[in-house]
Amino acid sequence: MSEFVRMLSYHFMQRALLVGVLVSLCAALLGVSLVLKRYSMIGDGLSHVGFGALAIASALHLAPLAVAVPVVIVAAVLLLRLSESKRIKGDAAIAIISSSALAIGVISVSVTTGMNTEVSSYMFGSILSLSRTDTVLSVILSAAVLALFIAFYPRLFAVTFDETFSKATGTKTEIYNTLLAVLTAITVVLGMRMMGALLISSLIIFPALSAMRVCRSFRSVVITAAAVSISCFLIGAVASYFLETPTGASIVAANLLAFAAFSLAGRKH
């Protein structure tokens, strides 16, 4: 118990828990729409672009978030267009962009700093990596993601459920698809510091999939996904502190257990 209190007394831990809870919440909310719209690939592609951007920022000694957030937002809009275009094979184009970004990141790391702890934390995630300014920026951005999601909830539901109907009744569906992509981009960059580029997309996908196993309405899926995501983050983060396991991997493991439990519960219906 006193160990637990001591853990909470560390500033880095307080920051990590605050940002982690907010980012997990954002990821879960957006994840529901992304999974249902078959946009899961975009989250994965963005994490690779995010790694490339963070690696270059680190090589050039620039502020990581200030570089990565705009780059990933641009990539998100681009990936969205690609995945919707009928002419090009959307998923193949996404794969090309994401692996290219990863390659550029790896090259820029190897010719400059080499594989230092900062770069490794982008790959595998670390709760130690948050600076004070990162924390402030993360809190502001995730608050904005939450506010926009709640504000446009009815429209996001309609566009997710039936885009053609929404368009026919005068909704500018492109705006809401772009909004989803931009919010996802911000969430991916914020979450990457903690989860790592390799694991961030599971933070988006897992809670939504777990919630869909048992819930019957969109609203209950959204609320359940948020609750699952936050719980799994807290369990994973605390476990990683005490067991000295990597943070991102521990959180994914917690999500995997939750998914298994929800799947079992869902089968009884």
Place this chain on the structure above:
Amino acid sequence: MAILECKDLSFAYDGETVLEKVDFSLNAGDYLCVVGENGSGKSTLIKGLLGLKAPDRGSIRFGEGLQSTEIGYLPQQTQIQRDFPASVREVVLSGCLNSLGRRLHYNAGDRERAAMNLERMGVEDLADKSYHELSGGQQQRVLLARALCATKKLLLLDEPVTGLDPIATGEMYNLIKLVNLCDGITVIMVSHDIRAAVRYATHILHLGHEQLFFGSCAEYRESSLARRFSGGGGL
């Protein structure tokens, strides 16, 4: 005055014309059935009326103060995913999307309208069920309730009974006719079922890459086109 006026409409995909010479008008309260073989351009016309596809030529004019965003639409074999987790109430409420205006969230009036349309379609008991657990007939009624939330004047229905069993089909036709008669809502329905079309509709539009016929049901019955299309048996 006409609620809808189409003048010399044509539509093309990638420069290839698929439908042309569409020229008709409807008055408020009319019930139009659009018939024609597969690929004759029925869904394309519906998309044009909804503003989802711009015409290549010609014009579409709405009258009686109708805005193009105030049309209730029931899509063909809807692209909605089978496993989408949404309650019936949520689906129907989303039909009120076009009355949000500058508001962010639905208000009590929207909720009331959704509840009323659920009741009119006889699916109020299913309100808290998941949409994907319903039978095909129940799903179509829910989508009709959603379409009714979106309009007071014009419904566009693209093959609303395809895939339904005969009983559900009959119920669906009766509900549509009821809405047309009691609420005076103008109906445009795409249908394969020519016999049901002349039975329920007031007007027929027959397409085959161009407008082959437009007129009242009585005129259509007399036409050689109807005889051929119905397999020679007469209507």
